[in-house]
Amino acid sequence: MEKYAIIVAGGSGSRMGSEIPKQFLVLDNYPILMHTILAFLSYNKNIKIILVLPGSSFQEWNVLCSKYHFEFTGTLVAGGNSRFQSVKNGLSTIKNDQSLVAIHDGVRPLVTSEIIHTSFELAEQKGSAIAATQPKESIRIEYGNGSKSMDRSKIRMIQTPQTFRTYLIKEAFEAFEDSSEFTDDASVAEKYGVEIHLFEGNYSNIKITTPEDMIFARAILSEKK
Amino acid sequence: MEKYAIIVAGGSGSRMGSEIPKQFLVLDNYPILMHTILAFLSYNKNIKIILVLPGSSFQEWNVLCSKYHFEFTGTLVAGGNSRFQSVKNGLSTIKNDQSLVAIHDGVRPLVTSEIIHTSFELAEQKGSAIAATQPKESIRIEYGNGSKSMDRSKIRMIQTPQTFRTYLIKEAFEAFEDSSEFTDDASVAEKYGVEIHLFEGNYSNIKITTPEDMIFARAILSEKK
Numbered sequence: 001m002e003k004y005a006i007i008v009a010g011g012s013g014s015r016m017g018s019e020i021p022k023q024f025l026v027l028d029n030y031p032i033l034m035h036t037i038l039a040f041l042s043y044n045k046n047i048k049i050i051l052v053l054p055g056s057s058f059q060e061w062n063v064l065c066s067k068y069h070f071e072f073t074g075t076l077v078a079g080g081n082s083r084f085q086s087v088k089n090g091l092s093t094i095k096n097d098q099s100l101v102a103i104h105d106g107v108r109p110l111v112t113s114e115i116i117h118t119s120f121e122l123a124e125q126k127g128s129a130i131a132a133t134q135p136k137e138s139i140r141i142e143y144g145n146g147s148k149s150m151d152r153s154k155i156r157m158i159q160t161p162q163t164f165r166t167y168l169i170k171e172a173f174e175a176f177e178d179s180s181e182f183t184d185d186a187s188v189a190e191k192y193g194v195e196i197h198l199f200e201g202n203y204s205n206i207k208i209t210t211p212e213d214m215i216f217a218r219a220i221l222s223e224k225k
Numbered sequence: 226m227e228k229y230a231i232i233v234a235g236g237s238g239s240r241m242g243s244e245i246p247k248q249f250l251v252l253d254n255y256p257i258l259m260h261t262i263l264a265f266l267s268y269n270k271n272i273k274i275i276l277v278l279p280g281s282s283f284q285e286w287n288v289l290c291s292k293y294h295f296e297f298t299g300t301l302v303a304g305g306n307s308r309f310q311s312v313k314n315g316l317s318t319i320k321n322d323q324s325l326v327a328i329h330d331g332v333r334p335l336v337t338s339e340i341i342h343t344s345f346e347l348a349e350q351k352g353s354a355i356a357a358t359q360p361k362e363s364i365r366i367e368y369g370n371g372s373k374s375m376d377r378s379k380i381r382m383i384q385t386p387q388t389f390r391t392y393l394i395k396e397a398f399e400a401f402e403d404s405s406e407f408t409d410d411a412s413v414a415e416k417y418g419v420e421i422h423l424f425e426g427n428y429s430n431i432k433i434t435t436p437e438d439m440i441f442a443r444a445i446l447s448e449k450k
Contacts, residue, residue, distance in 0.1 A: 130365075132365065135360075135382060136431075136432055136434050136435075137382040137383050137384060137432065138382075138383040138408040138409040138411075138412070139380060139381070139382060139383065140355075140357065140380075140381045140383055140411070140421070140423065141379050141380060141381070142379045142380075142381060142423075143379070146420065146421065147381060147421055147423055148415075149383075149406075149408060149409075149411065149412040149415060152408065154366050154367050154368070155364060155365075155366060155367075155380075156364070156365045156366075156367060156372060157360060157362040157363075157364060158362050158363035158364065158365055158374075159362060181374075183363040183374060183377065184363040184374075186363075186365070186374065187363070187374040190373075190374060195371065196365070196371065196372055198365065198367075198372055203435055203437045203438075204437050206361075207361055207362065209361050210361075210428055212428045212429050212441075212445065213428075215441070215444045215445055215448050216437075216440070216441045216444060218444065219440045219441060219443065219444035220437065220440055223440055
């Protein structure tokens with residue numbers, strides 16, 4: 001089956017204490033987003049990449065591609081006002097519904113070929129495949145002024161890729177308007193009635209959100225060399 | 226008020242793929258456990274350290290102290306068969322109940338003076354102070370064969386230190402036998418009726434559990450220099 005990857009990169013640098021959008025921060029010689037795209041191409045050089053960026057970032061992206069001699073041959077799509085709308089815009093460019101699509105955060109550059117492979121395999125069999133890890137910490141739930149301990153063995157921390165049979169996830173995104181209940185693509189699919197299949201992600205596959213994450217990512221990349 | 230720190234280090238190296246117990250793995254020139262103890266001494270050189278180790282590790286600890294010229298002046302206490310029993314053994318050595326005690330994982334070497342300070346301040350005011358962070362990922366709860374998305378804004382990932390007025394946490398540990406419902410010290414205190422006060426921990430204050438964590442810890446330590 002034909003394989004697509006929608007890389008969603010709409011974030012700002014606010015939690016990073018940076019003016020530069022997170023996806024454009026340079027990690028080990030080139031911007032995070034290029035690492036992420038290369039991770040998918042290194043899994044399969046024929047995968048069709050759909051990069052969703054704010055329209056206002058297109059020029060910056062093109063400048064970065066020149067600067068880093070990065071030949072981007074995928075489809076560039078303008079994002080919307082929310083992650084939901086951005087993913088929807090990305091999905092709308094896929095004409096072949098009998099395909100598979102991995103939706104992935106632009107700022108998860110450490111995703112491995114193994115994880116991407118597993119996600120496509122499982123999605124082909126089951127319709128959906130969501131990378132997830134078990135928390136290493138005890139968990140509490142806040143309520144009112146207090147909090148209550150909770151059995152962490154039941155909790156899963158959700159990562160990306162979130163991979164689907166394309167027609168299922170397209171239908172799901174077409175069925176709804178954006179809502180705060182949609183924290184990720186799996187939650188949209190779930191509301192549409194798609195069964196959500198989790199698989200074991202990787203603790204290194206972090207979403208770069210805070211300055212510590214940059215330190216971690218740099219260390220993992222230098223370890224890989 | 227007099228301040229104690231119980232450092233609990235009973236873990237094995239199993240998830241690390243190592244024969245050496247995690248707390249004795251060398252990180253940046255000396256064992257993890259020494260970093261952890263030094264973090265508390267660097268917050269306050271007069272803090273009373275109670276180190277809980279398996280009795281079978283005492284000799285190894287002494288050898289490491291000689292090897293790394295580490296002068297340990299705290300109290301060394303033999304752990305029990307569970308974390309619960311180990312903490313209880315540590316608590317039983319504190320004679321001054323009108324004091325404060327921080328209970329901390331031996332394999333959280335990156336705890337900062339600021340976090341330790343906040344935990345003692347809050348525990349003195351409120352009786353308990355538990356370091357916690359917000360998850361960066363979406364959360365799902367498994368049930369049966371499926372899973373359900375969950376509002377992550379209510380979820381807190383629990384760290385240590387978990388700091389208490391000593392008499393409260395001693396009473397709590399004396400009131401119960403060990404049980405699988407006790408995933409940390411806060412859950413013991415909670416069951417005894419102590420109000421649990423969370424405060425904002427730090428994403429760097431990781432529990433070293435898997436090989437990625439060693440890479441992260443090394444990177445953070447080298448950043449600090």
